[in-house]
Amino acid sequence: MPIRLLSSEVASQIAAGEVIERPASVVKELLENSLDAGARTITITIEEAGRKLIEIADDGLGIPSAELDLAISRHATSKLVRSEDLFSISTLGFRGEALASIGSVSRMTITSRVENELEGARLRVEGGKPGNITKVGTTVGTTMRVEDLFYNVPARLKFLKSDVTERRAIDSLVTRYALAYPDKRFKLSEGRNITLQTSGDGDRRAILAALYGVDVAKQMLEITAEEDLYRITGFISPTSLTRSNRREITFFLNGRWVHDGSLSTALLQAYHTFLMVGRYPLTTLFLEVHPEEVDVNVHPAKAEVRFRNQDKVFSFVQRSVRKALLAYSPVPNVAPSLWGTMRTRPSASNAVGLDWAIGHDEKFSVNSEQSPGNGDLRVETEAQSPIIDRKSEIENSSFTPVPLLRLIGQIGATYLVAEGPDGLYLVDQHAAHERVLFEKLMTQHAMKNIPSQSLLTPVAVTLPPQSTHLLITQLPALQHFGFDVEEFGPNTFQVRAMPTLFMGSDPAVSLRALVEDFEEDESPLQNEIEAKLAARVCKRMAVKAGQALSH
Numbered sequence: 001m002p003i004r005l006l007s008s009e010v011a012s013q014i015a016a017g018e019v020i021e022r023p024a025s026v027v028k029e030l031l032e033n034s035l036d037a038g039a040r041t042i043t044i045t046i047e048e049a050g051r052k053l054i055e056i057a058d059d060g061l062g063i064p065s066a067e068l069d070l071a072i073s074r075h076a077t078s079k080l081v082r083s084e085d086l087f088s089i090s091t092l093g094f095r096g097e098a099l100a101s102i103g104s105v106s107r108m109t110i111t112s113r114v115e116n117e118l119e120g121a122r123l124r125v126e127g128g129k130p131g132n133i134t135k136v137g138t139t140v141g142t143t144m145r146v147e148d149l150f151y152n153v154p155a156r157l158k159f160l161k162s163d164v165t166e167r168r169a170i171d172s173l174v175t176r177y178a179l180a181y182p183d184k185r186f187k188l189s190e191g192r193n194i195t196l197q198t199s200g201d202g203d204r205r206a207i208l209a210a211l212y213g214v215d216v217a218k219q220m221l222e223i224t225a226e227e228d229l230y231r232i233t234g235f236i237s238p239t240s241l242t243r244s245n246r247r248e249i250t251f252f253l254n255g256r257w258v259h260d261g262s263l264s265t266a267l268l269q270a271y272h273t274f275l276m277v278g279r280y281p282l283t284t285l286f287l288e289v290h291p292e293e294v295d296v297n298v299h300p301a302k303a304e305v306r307f308r309n310q311d312k313v314f315s316f317v318q319r320s321v322r323k324a325l326l327a328y329s330p331v332p333n334v335a336p337s338l339w340g341t342m343r344t345r346p347s348a349s350n351a352v353g354l355d356w357a358i359g360h361d362e363k364f365s366v367n368s369e370q371s372p373g374n375g376d377l378r379v380e381t382e383a384q385s386p387i388i389d390r391k392s393e394i395e396n397s398s399f400t401p402v403p404l405l406r407l408i409g410q411i412g413a414t415y416l417v418a419e420g421p422d423g424l425y426l427v428d429q430h431a432a433h434e435r436v437l438f439e440k441l442m443t444q445h446a447m448k449n450i451p452s453q454s455l456l457t458p459v460a461v462t463l464p465p466q467s468t469h470l471l472i473t474q475l476p477a478l479q480h481f482g483f484d485v486e487e488f489g490p491n492t493f494q495v496r497a498m499p500t501l502f503m504g505s506d507p508a509v510s511l512r513a514l515v516e517d518f519e520e521d522e523s524p525l526q527n528e529i530e531a532k533l534a535a536r537v538c539k540r541m542a543v544k545a546g547q548a549l550s551h
Protein backbone atom coordinates (compact mmCIF):
# COMPACT_ATOMS: atom_id res chain seq x y z
CA MET A 1 0.00 0.00 0.00
CA PRO A 2 1.23 3.51 -0.72
CA ILE A 3 1.96 5.86 2.13
CA ARG A 4 -0.91 8.22 2.82
CA LEU A 5 -1.63 10.87 5.39
CA LEU A 6 -4.21 9.76 7.92
CA SER A 7 -7.50 11.59 7.86
CA SER A 8 -7.71 14.12 10.66
CA GLU A 9 -10.44 12.07 12.28
CA VAL A 10 -8.31 8.92 12.50
CA ALA A 11 -5.24 10.90 13.51
CA SER A 12 -7.07 12.55 16.38
CA GLN A 13 -8.49 9.26 17.61
CA ILE A 14 -5.00 7.80 17.66
CA ALA A 15 -3.75 10.79 19.61
CA ALA A 16 -6.72 10.54 21.95
CA GLY A 17 -5.87 6.90 22.60
CA GLU A 18 -2.67 7.97 24.30
CA VAL A 19 -4.36 10.21 26.82
CA ILE A 20 -7.90 8.94 27.16
CA GLU A 21 -7.99 5.27 28.01
CA ARG A 22 -11.03 5.02 30.24
CA PRO A 23 -13.56 7.18 32.06
CA ALA A 24 -11.08 7.86 34.86
CA SER A 25 -8.65 9.45 32.38
CA VAL A 26 -11.33 11.93 31.35
CA VAL A 27 -11.97 12.75 34.97
CA LYS A 28 -8.24 13.23 35.55
CA GLU A 29 -7.79 15.63 32.62
CA LEU A 30 -10.85 17.68 33.47
CA LEU A 31 -9.99 17.79 37.16
CA GLU A 32 -6.52 19.02 36.33
CA ASN A 33 -7.96 21.72 34.08
CA SER A 34 -10.23 22.91 36.88
CA LEU A 35 -7.30 22.99 39.30
CA ASP A 36 -5.19 24.90 36.78
CA ALA A 37 -8.06 27.39 36.44
CA GLY A 38 -7.81 28.10 40.17
CA ALA A 39 -11.16 26.53 41.05
CA ARG A 40 -12.05 26.36 44.75
CA THR A 41 -15.00 24.05 44.32
CA ILE A 42 -15.11 21.12 41.92
CA THR A 43 -18.26 19.09 41.50
CA ILE A 44 -18.15 15.84 39.60
CA THR A 45 -21.17 13.88 38.54
CA ILE A 46 -21.01 10.57 36.75
CA GLU A 47 -23.56 8.19 35.32
CA GLU A 48 -23.03 4.53 34.56
CA ALA A 49 -19.48 4.61 35.89
CA GLY A 50 -18.67 7.48 33.55
CA ARG A 51 -19.61 5.70 30.34
CA LYS A 52 -22.82 7.63 29.93
CA LEU A 53 -21.85 10.90 31.56
CA ILE A 54 -18.98 12.68 33.23
CA GLU A 55 -19.73 16.23 34.27
CA ILE A 56 -17.28 18.48 36.03
CA ALA A 57 -18.34 21.92 37.17
CA ASP A 58 -15.84 24.37 38.63
CA ASP A 59 -15.75 27.95 39.84
CA GLY A 60 -12.41 28.72 38.23
CA LEU A 61 -11.41 31.52 35.88
CA GLY A 62 -13.47 30.26 32.95
CA ILE A 63 -12.71 30.42 29.25
CA PRO A 64 -13.39 33.66 27.32
CA SER A 65 -16.11 33.02 24.73
CA ALA A 66 -13.76 34.10 21.95
CA GLU A 67 -11.33 31.33 22.93
CA LEU A 68 -13.77 28.47 23.19
CA ASP A 69 -13.07 27.06 19.76
CA LEU A 70 -9.33 27.30 20.40
CA ALA A 71 -9.67 25.44 23.69
CA ILE A 72 -10.85 22.36 21.84
CA SER A 73 -8.14 22.51 19.18
CA ARG A 74 -5.13 20.28 19.47
CA HIS A 75 -1.97 21.98 20.74
CA ALA A 76 -3.93 24.99 21.93
CA THR A 77 -3.13 25.97 25.48
CA SER A 78 -3.05 29.05 27.65
CA LYS A 79 -0.35 27.55 29.87
CA LEU A 80 2.77 27.55 27.77
CA VAL A 81 4.30 30.09 25.41
CA ARG A 82 7.96 29.42 24.70
CA SER A 83 9.74 26.12 24.42
CA GLU A 84 11.89 27.06 27.45
CA ASP A 85 8.69 27.09 29.51
CA LEU A 86 8.54 23.34 29.03
CA PHE A 87 11.34 23.02 31.55
CA SER A 88 9.73 24.97 34.33
CA ILE A 89 6.13 23.86 34.23
CA SER A 90 4.04 24.80 37.19
CA THR A 91 0.61 23.95 35.80
CA LEU A 92 -0.84 20.45 35.54
CA GLY A 93 -1.64 20.81 31.85
CA PHE A 94 0.57 22.26 29.13
CA ARG A 95 0.12 20.25 25.95
CA GLY A 96 -3.28 21.53 24.92
CA GLU A 97 -4.39 18.05 24.02
CA ALA A 98 -6.95 16.93 26.53
CA LEU A 99 -10.03 18.77 25.32
CA ALA A 100 -9.26 17.94 21.68
CA SER A 101 -8.82 14.29 22.61
CA ILE A 102 -11.92 14.01 24.75
CA GLY A 103 -13.95 15.87 22.13
CA SER A 104 -12.93 13.44 19.42
CA VAL A 105 -14.15 10.34 21.29
CA SER A 106 -17.36 11.58 22.92
CA ARG A 107 -20.12 14.14 22.81
CA MET A 108 -18.67 17.02 24.77
CA THR A 109 -20.29 20.26 25.86
CA ILE A 110 -18.33 23.17 27.33
CA THR A 111 -20.19 25.88 29.15
CA SER A 112 -18.02 28.63 30.51
CA ARG A 113 -17.98 32.23 31.62
CA VAL A 114 -15.22 34.59 32.67
CA GLU A 115 -15.60 37.35 35.21
CA ASN A 116 -15.58 40.29 32.80
CA GLU A 117 -18.20 38.91 30.41
CA LEU A 118 -21.87 39.24 31.25
CA GLU A 119 -22.92 36.02 29.64
CA GLY A 120 -21.36 32.66 29.26
CA ALA A 121 -20.87 30.69 26.09
CA ARG A 122 -21.53 27.09 25.17
CA LEU A 123 -19.90 24.88 22.58
CA ARG A 124 -20.79 21.32 21.71
CA VAL A 125 -18.34 18.95 20.05
CA GLU A 126 -19.47 15.62 18.70
CA GLY A 127 -16.88 13.07 17.62
CA GLY A 128 -14.40 15.90 17.13
CA LYS A 129 -16.79 18.10 15.11
CA PRO A 130 -17.58 21.41 16.79
CA GLY A 131 -21.02 22.99 16.52
CA ASN A 132 -21.84 26.68 16.86
CA ILE A 133 -21.07 28.74 19.91
CA THR A 134 -24.22 29.89 21.69
CA LYS A 135 -24.67 32.41 24.49
CA VAL A 136 -26.02 31.20 27.82
CA GLY A 137 -26.59 32.69 31.23
CA THR A 138 -24.28 31.06 33.74
CA THR A 139 -22.05 31.78 36.71
CA VAL A 140 -18.31 32.36 36.41
CA GLY A 141 -16.49 29.11 35.88
CA THR A 142 -16.60 26.11 33.60
CA THR A 143 -18.83 23.08 33.27
CA MET A 144 -17.61 20.26 31.08
CA ARG A 145 -20.11 17.60 30.10
CA VAL A 146 -18.78 14.47 28.47
CA GLU A 147 -21.46 12.10 27.24
CA ASP A 148 -21.29 8.68 25.60
CA LEU A 149 -17.55 8.26 25.90
CA PHE A 150 -16.08 6.15 23.07
CA TYR A 151 -19.47 5.98 21.28
CA ASN A 152 -17.55 6.31 18.01
CA VAL A 153 -14.64 4.03 18.98
CA PRO A 154 -16.33 0.70 19.71
CA ALA A 155 -12.97 -1.06 19.98
CA ARG A 156 -12.12 1.10 23.02
CA LEU A 157 -15.46 0.42 24.59
CA LYS A 158 -14.69 -3.28 24.52
CA PHE A 159 -11.56 -2.74 26.57
CA LEU A 160 -13.37 -1.07 29.42
CA LYS A 161 -13.63 -3.16 32.56
CA SER A 162 -16.72 -3.78 34.64
CA ASP A 163 -18.63 -0.81 36.00
CA VAL A 164 -17.32 -1.67 39.45
CA THR A 165 -13.72 -1.39 38.27
CA GLU A 166 -14.21 1.77 36.22
CA ARG A 167 -16.10 3.41 39.04
CA ARG A 168 -13.42 2.40 41.48
CA ALA A 169 -10.74 3.97 39.29
CA ILE A 170 -12.71 7.24 39.33
CA ASP A 171 -13.37 7.10 43.08
CA SER A 172 -9.78 6.43 43.88
CA LEU A 173 -8.54 9.15 41.53
CA VAL A 174 -10.86 11.83 42.87
CA THR A 175 -10.21 10.86 46.48
CA ARG A 176 -6.49 11.12 45.93
CA TYR A 177 -6.74 14.50 44.25
CA ALA A 178 -8.95 15.63 47.12
CA LEU A 179 -6.18 14.55 49.45
CA ALA A 180 -3.57 16.38 47.40
CA TYR A 181 -5.69 19.54 47.42
CA PRO A 182 -7.26 19.65 50.86
CA ASP A 183 -8.02 23.37 50.46
CA LYS A 184 -10.43 22.72 47.60
CA ARG A 185 -13.93 21.42 47.97
CA PHE A 186 -14.57 18.26 46.01
CA LYS A 187 -17.84 16.52 45.51
CA LEU A 188 -18.24 13.30 43.57
CA SER A 189 -21.59 11.69 43.02
CA GLU A 190 -23.30 9.11 40.88
CA GLY A 191 -27.04 9.50 40.72
CA ARG A 192 -28.22 10.41 44.19
CA ASN A 193 -25.26 8.66 45.71
CA ILE A 194 -22.57 11.00 47.03
CA THR A 195 -19.32 9.08 46.98
CA LEU A 196 -17.06 11.78 48.29
CA GLN A 197 -17.48 15.24 49.68
CA THR A 198 -14.68 17.28 51.18
CA SER A 199 -14.94 20.52 53.08
CA GLY A 200 -11.92 22.33 51.70
CA ASP A 201 -10.79 23.20 55.22
CA GLY A 202 -7.31 21.80 54.64
CA ASP A 203 -7.67 18.81 56.98
CA ARG A 204 -5.99 15.92 55.21
CA ARG A 205 -6.67 13.28 57.80
CA ALA A 206 -10.42 13.65 57.37
CA ILE A 207 -10.02 12.95 53.66
CA LEU A 208 -7.71 10.06 54.45
CA ALA A 209 -10.61 8.52 56.34
CA ALA A 210 -12.71 8.72 53.20
CA LEU A 211 -9.97 6.89 51.33
CA TYR A 212 -9.11 4.15 53.81
CA GLY A 213 -11.82 4.19 56.44
CA VAL A 214 -11.48 5.70 59.91
CA ASP A 215 -9.62 2.75 61.46
CA VAL A 216 -6.79 2.80 58.98
CA ALA A 217 -6.68 6.59 58.71
CA LYS A 218 -6.12 6.84 62.46
CA GLN A 219 -3.12 4.57 62.26
CA MET A 220 -1.40 6.30 59.37
CA LEU A 221 1.76 8.16 60.28
CA GLU A 222 2.22 11.71 59.17
CA ILE A 223 5.50 12.69 57.60
CA THR A 224 7.09 16.04 56.76
CA ALA A 225 10.67 16.49 55.63
CA GLU A 226 12.53 19.20 53.80
CA GLU A 227 15.98 19.44 52.32
CA ASP A 228 17.28 22.23 50.12
CA LEU A 229 15.43 21.57 46.84
CA TYR A 230 12.97 18.98 48.03
CA ARG A 231 10.04 18.71 50.34
CA ILE A 232 7.91 15.71 51.19
CA THR A 233 4.69 15.54 53.19
CA GLY A 234 1.94 13.00 53.50
CA PHE A 235 1.09 9.75 55.19
CA ILE A 236 2.75 6.36 55.48
CA SER A 237 1.42 3.22 57.08
CA PRO A 238 3.00 1.80 60.21
CA THR A 239 4.73 -1.51 59.65
CA SER A 240 1.76 -3.39 61.07
CA LEU A 241 -0.48 -2.14 58.28
CA THR A 242 0.24 -3.64 54.89
CA ARG A 243 -1.31 -4.78 51.65
CA SER A 244 -0.52 -7.65 49.35
CA ASN A 245 0.06 -5.34 46.38
CA ARG A 246 1.53 -1.96 45.55
CA ARG A 247 -1.72 -0.37 44.61
CA GLU A 248 -1.91 1.76 47.72
CA ILE A 249 1.44 3.37 47.09
CA THR A 250 0.68 6.84 45.83
CA PHE A 251 2.98 9.68 44.93
CA PHE A 252 2.09 13.18 43.97
CA LEU A 253 4.81 15.24 42.42
CA ASN A 254 4.18 18.97 42.39
CA GLY A 255 0.45 18.37 42.70
CA ARG A 256 0.25 15.74 39.99
CA TRP A 257 -0.37 12.02 40.55
CA VAL A 258 2.63 10.19 39.12
CA HIS A 259 3.56 6.54 38.81
CA ASP A 260 7.27 6.52 39.16
CA GLY A 261 9.10 3.26 39.62
CA SER A 262 12.11 4.78 41.31
CA LEU A 263 10.03 6.68 43.86
CA SER A 264 8.25 3.44 44.81
CA THR A 265 11.56 1.64 45.03
CA ALA A 266 12.94 4.33 47.33
CA LEU A 267 9.88 3.95 49.50
CA LEU A 268 10.11 0.18 49.64
CA GLN A 269 13.77 0.40 50.54
CA ALA A 270 12.82 2.57 53.46
CA TYR A 271 10.49 -0.19 54.62
CA HIS A 272 13.06 -2.87 53.99
CA THR A 273 13.33 -5.42 56.84
CA PHE A 274 10.23 -3.94 58.45
CA LEU A 275 7.80 -5.85 56.26
CA MET A 276 7.37 -9.48 55.36
CA VAL A 277 8.21 -10.47 51.82
CA GLY A 278 5.30 -9.76 49.53
CA ARG A 279 3.73 -7.15 51.79
CA TYR A 280 3.54 -3.48 50.81
CA PRO A 281 2.83 -0.30 52.72
CA LEU A 282 0.00 2.14 52.13
CA THR A 283 1.28 5.59 51.42
CA THR A 284 0.12 8.88 50.04
CA LEU A 285 3.11 11.12 49.66
CA PHE A 286 3.34 14.60 48.24
CA LEU A 287 6.72 15.44 46.88
CA GLU A 288 7.56 18.97 45.88
CA VAL A 289 10.63 19.82 43.87
CA HIS A 290 11.54 22.93 41.96
CA PRO A 291 9.82 22.72 38.53
CA GLU A 292 13.21 23.00 36.84
CA GLU A 293 14.34 19.84 38.61
CA VAL A 294 11.87 17.64 36.80
CA ASP A 295 10.79 16.91 33.25
CA VAL A 296 7.11 16.01 33.15
CA ASN A 297 7.00 15.94 29.39
CA VAL A 298 8.03 12.30 28.94
CA HIS A 299 4.74 10.41 29.07
CA PRO A 300 1.46 10.94 27.16
CA ALA A 301 -0.63 11.04 30.32
CA LYS A 302 2.21 12.69 32.27
CA ALA A 303 2.13 9.76 34.67
CA GLU A 304 5.88 9.24 34.44
CA VAL A 305 8.49 11.89 35.03
CA ARG A 306 12.22 12.32 34.80
CA PHE A 307 14.27 13.96 37.50
CA ARG A 308 17.32 16.03 36.75
CA ASN A 309 18.99 14.52 39.77
CA GLN A 310 17.48 11.08 40.14
CA ASP A 311 19.83 9.81 42.84
CA LYS A 312 19.31 12.79 45.06
CA VAL A 313 15.53 12.55 44.92
CA PHE A 314 15.73 8.81 45.51
CA SER A 315 17.88 9.11 48.58
CA PHE A 316 15.83 12.03 49.92
CA VAL A 317 12.63 9.98 49.76
CA GLN A 318 14.27 6.87 51.13
CA ARG A 319 15.88 8.69 54.06
CA SER A 320 12.83 10.75 54.95
CA VAL A 321 10.53 7.74 55.08
CA ARG A 322 13.02 5.60 56.94
CA LYS A 323 13.54 8.32 59.53
CA ALA A 324 9.83 8.69 60.05
CA LEU A 325 9.38 4.93 60.40
CA LEU A 326 12.17 4.67 62.95
CA ALA A 327 10.81 7.61 64.89
CA TYR A 328 7.41 5.99 65.11
CA SER A 329 8.55 2.41 65.57
CA PRO A 330 6.80 0.88 68.54
CA VAL A 331 8.48 0.04 71.79
CA PRO A 332 9.01 -3.74 71.94
CA ASN A 333 6.28 -5.26 74.04
CA VAL A 334 8.56 -7.71 75.80
CA ALA A 335 10.35 -6.23 78.81
CA PRO A 336 14.08 -6.55 78.00
CA SER A 337 15.05 -6.86 81.65
CA LEU A 338 12.95 -10.00 81.88
CA TRP A 339 13.89 -11.62 78.62
CA GLY A 340 17.35 -10.37 77.86
CA THR A 341 17.79 -9.73 74.16
CA MET A 342 14.79 -11.76 73.08
CA ARG A 343 12.75 -10.06 70.37
CA THR A 344 9.25 -10.75 69.22
CA ARG A 345 8.99 -12.18 65.78
CA PRO A 346 7.97 -9.40 63.42
CA SER A 347 5.32 -11.47 61.71
CA ALA A 348 3.77 -12.35 65.02
CA SER A 349 2.77 -8.76 65.51
CA ASN A 350 1.90 -8.25 61.88
CA ALA A 351 -1.83 -8.10 61.93
CA VAL A 352 -2.45 -8.26 58.23
CA GLY A 353 -0.09 -10.73 56.53
CA LEU A 354 -1.35 -14.26 56.35
CA ASP A 355 0.84 -16.40 58.56
CA TRP A 356 -0.06 -19.57 56.74
CA ALA A 357 -1.08 -20.14 53.21
CA ILE A 358 -4.24 -21.08 51.45
CA GLY A 359 -4.77 -21.66 47.76
CA HIS A 360 -1.81 -21.09 45.52
CA ASP A 361 -1.36 -17.38 45.61
CA GLU A 362 2.37 -16.87 45.73
CA LYS A 363 1.81 -13.47 47.25
CA PHE A 364 1.04 -15.13 50.54
CA SER A 365 3.88 -16.46 52.56
CA VAL A 366 3.92 -20.22 52.85
CA ASN A 367 5.10 -21.17 56.26
CA SER A 368 5.26 -24.84 55.43
CA GLU A 369 8.44 -24.03 53.58
CA GLN A 370 10.08 -22.74 56.67
CA SER A 371 11.98 -25.03 58.91
CA PRO A 372 10.20 -26.12 62.04
CA GLY A 373 11.35 -24.37 65.16
CA ASN A 374 10.76 -21.00 63.54
CA GLY A 375 8.10 -20.43 66.08
CA ASP A 376 5.21 -21.47 63.91
CA LEU A 377 3.01 -24.39 64.58
CA ARG A 378 1.19 -26.66 62.26
CA VAL A 379 -2.20 -27.52 63.53
CA GLU A 380 -4.02 -30.40 61.99
CA THR A 381 -7.68 -31.07 62.52
CA GLU A 382 -9.43 -34.30 61.60
CA ALA A 383 -11.45 -32.77 58.84
CA GLN A 384 -9.28 -31.40 56.09
CA SER A 385 -11.12 -28.56 54.50
CA PRO A 386 -12.35 -29.76 51.10
CA ILE A 387 -12.32 -26.26 49.70
CA ILE A 388 -8.57 -26.01 49.63
CA ASP A 389 -7.96 -27.23 46.12
CA ARG A 390 -4.24 -27.52 46.68
CA LYS A 391 -4.95 -30.08 49.35
CA SER A 392 -2.35 -32.53 48.13
CA GLU A 393 0.27 -29.83 48.05
CA ILE A 394 -0.43 -29.05 51.64
CA GLU A 395 -0.41 -32.71 52.59
CA ASN A 396 2.90 -33.23 50.87
CA SER A 397 4.43 -30.39 52.77
CA SER A 398 5.68 -30.81 56.27
CA PHE A 399 2.30 -30.91 57.99
CA THR A 400 2.43 -33.45 60.73
CA PRO A 401 -0.20 -33.96 63.36
CA VAL A 402 0.49 -32.16 66.60
CA PRO A 403 0.76 -34.61 69.49
CA LEU A 404 -1.07 -34.10 72.70
CA LEU A 405 0.63 -31.25 74.52
CA ARG A 406 0.73 -30.19 78.13
CA LEU A 407 0.43 -26.44 78.43
CA ILE A 408 3.03 -24.86 80.67
CA GLY A 409 2.10 -21.26 80.09
CA GLN A 410 2.55 -18.22 77.92
CA ILE A 411 5.67 -16.17 77.33
CA GLY A 412 6.04 -12.65 76.09
CA ALA A 413 2.26 -12.67 75.74
CA THR A 414 3.00 -14.13 72.32
CA TYR A 415 3.94 -17.79 72.51
CA LEU A 416 2.35 -20.68 74.31
CA VAL A 417 4.88 -22.95 75.92
CA ALA A 418 4.03 -26.60 76.05
CA GLU A 419 5.63 -29.91 76.72
CA GLY A 420 5.22 -32.72 74.21
CA PRO A 421 6.53 -36.27 73.94
CA ASP A 422 9.59 -35.09 72.04
CA GLY A 423 10.39 -31.92 73.88
CA LEU A 424 9.43 -28.33 74.29
CA TYR A 425 6.89 -26.67 72.01
CA LEU A 426 6.57 -22.96 71.37
CA VAL A 427 3.25 -22.15 69.78
CA ASP A 428 2.66 -18.83 68.05
CA GLN A 429 -0.70 -18.10 69.62
CA HIS A 430 -1.92 -15.87 66.83
CA ALA A 431 -1.01 -18.19 63.95
CA ALA A 432 -2.39 -21.20 65.79
CA HIS A 433 -5.68 -19.60 66.71
CA GLU A 434 -6.11 -18.20 63.24
CA ARG A 435 -5.63 -21.63 61.74
CA VAL A 436 -8.01 -23.28 64.17
CA LEU A 437 -10.71 -20.72 63.44
CA PHE A 438 -10.17 -21.13 59.73
CA GLU A 439 -10.42 -24.91 59.84
CA LYS A 440 -13.58 -24.73 61.93
CA LEU A 441 -15.18 -22.17 59.67
CA MET A 442 -14.29 -24.00 56.48
CA THR A 443 -15.51 -27.32 57.89
CA GLN A 444 -18.84 -25.76 58.79
CA HIS A 445 -18.90 -24.15 55.38
CA ALA A 446 -18.25 -27.44 53.64
CA MET A 447 -21.12 -29.00 55.54
CA LYS A 448 -23.22 -25.99 54.57
CA ASN A 449 -23.95 -25.43 58.20
CA ILE A 450 -22.45 -22.28 59.59
CA PRO A 451 -24.24 -21.42 62.79
CA SER A 452 -25.13 -17.77 62.70
CA GLN A 453 -26.37 -15.57 65.48
CA SER A 454 -28.33 -12.35 65.23
CA LEU A 455 -26.89 -9.33 66.95
CA LEU A 456 -29.04 -7.79 69.64
CA THR A 457 -28.64 -4.44 67.97
CA PRO A 458 -27.48 -4.39 64.35
CA VAL A 459 -24.24 -2.49 63.87
CA ALA A 460 -23.82 0.14 61.15
CA VAL A 461 -20.42 0.29 59.48
CA THR A 462 -19.26 2.98 57.07
CA LEU A 463 -16.68 1.93 54.52
CA PRO A 464 -14.54 3.89 52.10
CA PRO A 465 -16.17 4.20 48.65
CA GLN A 466 -13.90 1.69 46.88
CA SER A 467 -14.55 -0.95 49.51
CA THR A 468 -18.25 -0.34 49.28
CA HIS A 469 -18.44 -1.51 45.70
CA LEU A 470 -16.32 -4.54 46.48
CA LEU A 471 -18.39 -5.49 49.47
CA ILE A 472 -21.60 -5.33 47.47
CA THR A 473 -20.23 -7.89 45.05
CA GLN A 474 -19.32 -10.10 48.02
CA LEU A 475 -22.62 -9.99 49.86
CA PRO A 476 -23.85 -13.37 48.60
CA ALA A 477 -20.57 -15.03 49.61
CA LEU A 478 -20.84 -13.44 53.04
CA GLN A 479 -24.28 -14.88 53.46
CA HIS A 480 -22.75 -18.34 52.98
CA PHE A 481 -20.51 -17.65 55.94
CA GLY A 482 -23.28 -16.69 58.26
CA PHE A 483 -22.90 -12.94 57.97
CA ASP A 484 -26.12 -11.09 57.47
CA VAL A 485 -25.05 -7.75 56.03
CA GLU A 486 -27.18 -5.35 54.10
CA GLU A 487 -26.75 -1.97 52.47
CA PHE A 488 -27.96 0.73 54.76
CA GLY A 489 -27.19 4.02 53.06
CA PRO A 490 -24.38 5.57 51.06
CA ASN A 491 -21.20 3.63 51.89
CA THR A 492 -22.90 2.25 54.97
CA PHE A 493 -23.80 -1.31 55.80
CA GLN A 494 -25.64 -2.92 58.62
CA VAL A 495 -24.38 -6.12 60.19
CA ARG A 496 -27.37 -8.01 61.52
CA ALA A 497 -25.89 -11.43 62.20
CA MET A 498 -22.48 -13.04 62.47
CA PRO A 499 -21.13 -16.57 62.52
CA THR A 500 -21.44 -17.93 66.07
CA LEU A 501 -17.72 -18.69 65.93
CA PHE A 502 -16.97 -14.98 66.04
CA MET A 503 -19.65 -13.90 68.48
CA GLY A 504 -18.25 -11.48 71.00
CA SER A 505 -15.88 -9.83 68.57
CA ASP A 506 -16.49 -6.47 67.01
CA PRO A 507 -18.74 -6.81 63.92
CA ALA A 508 -17.33 -3.60 62.45
CA VAL A 509 -13.79 -4.92 62.68
CA SER A 510 -14.73 -8.18 61.02
CA LEU A 511 -16.60 -6.48 58.21
CA ARG A 512 -13.62 -4.25 57.50
CA ALA A 513 -11.33 -7.27 57.57
CA LEU A 514 -13.47 -8.82 54.89
CA VAL A 515 -12.96 -6.09 52.36
CA GLU A 516 -9.46 -5.16 53.32
CA ASP A 517 -6.89 -6.53 50.94
CA PHE A 518 -9.59 -7.81 48.67
CA GLU A 519 -8.41 -7.64 45.13
CA GLU A 520 -10.94 -7.44 42.49
CA ASP A 521 -10.80 -10.20 39.90
CA GLU A 522 -8.31 -11.86 42.21
CA SER A 523 -9.71 -15.24 41.44
CA PRO A 524 -12.49 -16.34 39.19
CA LEU A 525 -13.13 -19.37 41.40
CA GLN A 526 -15.88 -18.81 43.91
CA ASN A 527 -14.28 -21.45 46.12
CA GLU A 528 -11.05 -19.57 46.35
CA ILE A 529 -12.74 -16.27 46.90
CA GLU A 530 -14.61 -17.79 49.79
CA ALA A 531 -11.50 -19.40 51.24
CA LYS A 532 -9.75 -16.07 51.12
CA LEU A 533 -12.68 -14.30 52.67
CA ALA A 534 -12.64 -16.81 55.48
CA ALA A 535 -8.88 -16.46 55.92
CA ARG A 536 -9.18 -12.72 56.19
CA VAL A 537 -11.80 -12.77 58.92
CA CYS A 538 -10.07 -15.51 60.88
CA LYS A 539 -6.84 -13.56 60.80
CA ARG A 540 -8.59 -10.59 62.36
CA MET A 541 -10.57 -12.55 64.87
CA ALA A 542 -7.66 -14.61 66.16
CA VAL A 543 -5.95 -13.61 69.38
CA LYS A 544 -3.00 -11.35 68.72
CA ALA A 545 0.58 -11.41 69.82
CA GLY A 546 0.83 -9.37 72.98
CA GLN A 547 -2.52 -10.54 74.28
CA ALA A 548 -2.37 -12.20 77.66
CA LEU A 549 -4.43 -15.38 77.70
CA SER A 550 -6.02 -17.27 80.54
CA HIS A 551 -4.81 -20.76 81.08
Ligand code: ADP
Pocket (backbone or CB within 6 Å): 029, 033, 034, 037, 058, 060, 061, 062, 063, 071, 072, 076, 077, 078, 079, 092, 093, 094, 095, 096, 097, 098, 099, 100, 141, 142
Ligand atom coordinates in the same frame (compact mmCIF):
# COMPACT_ATOMS: atom_id res chain seq x y z
P1 ADP B 1 -3.95 22.09 28.60
O1 ADP B 1 -4.57 21.84 29.94
O2 ADP B 1 -2.77 21.23 28.36
O3 ADP B 1 -3.67 23.52 28.36
P2 ADP B 1 -6.50 21.26 27.55
O4 ADP B 1 -6.89 20.70 26.24
O5 ADP B 1 -6.76 20.45 28.75
O6 ADP B 1 -4.98 21.66 27.48
O7 ADP B 1 -7.23 22.65 27.71
C1 ADP B 1 -7.05 23.65 26.73
C2 ADP B 1 -7.22 25.03 27.30
O8 ADP B 1 -8.59 25.23 27.65
C3 ADP B 1 -6.45 25.27 28.57
O9 ADP B 1 -5.14 25.70 28.31
C4 ADP B 1 -7.29 26.34 29.27
O10 ADP B 1 -6.93 27.61 28.80
C5 ADP B 1 -8.68 26.04 28.80
N1 ADP B 1 -9.45 25.28 29.82
C6 ADP B 1 -9.73 23.98 29.82
N2 ADP B 1 -10.47 23.63 30.88
C7 ADP B 1 -10.66 24.76 31.60
C8 ADP B 1 -11.35 25.07 32.82
N3 ADP B 1 -11.99 24.12 33.53
N4 ADP B 1 -11.32 26.36 33.24
C9 ADP B 1 -10.69 27.31 32.54
N5 ADP B 1 -10.03 27.07 31.39
C10 ADP B 1 -10.01 25.83 30.90
Ligand code: MG
Pocket (backbone or CB within 6 Å): 029, 032, 033, 092, 093, 094, 096, 098, 099
Ligand atom coordinates in the same frame (compact mmCIF):
# COMPACT_ATOMS: atom_id res chain seq x y z
MG1 MG C 1 -5.51 20.06 30.49
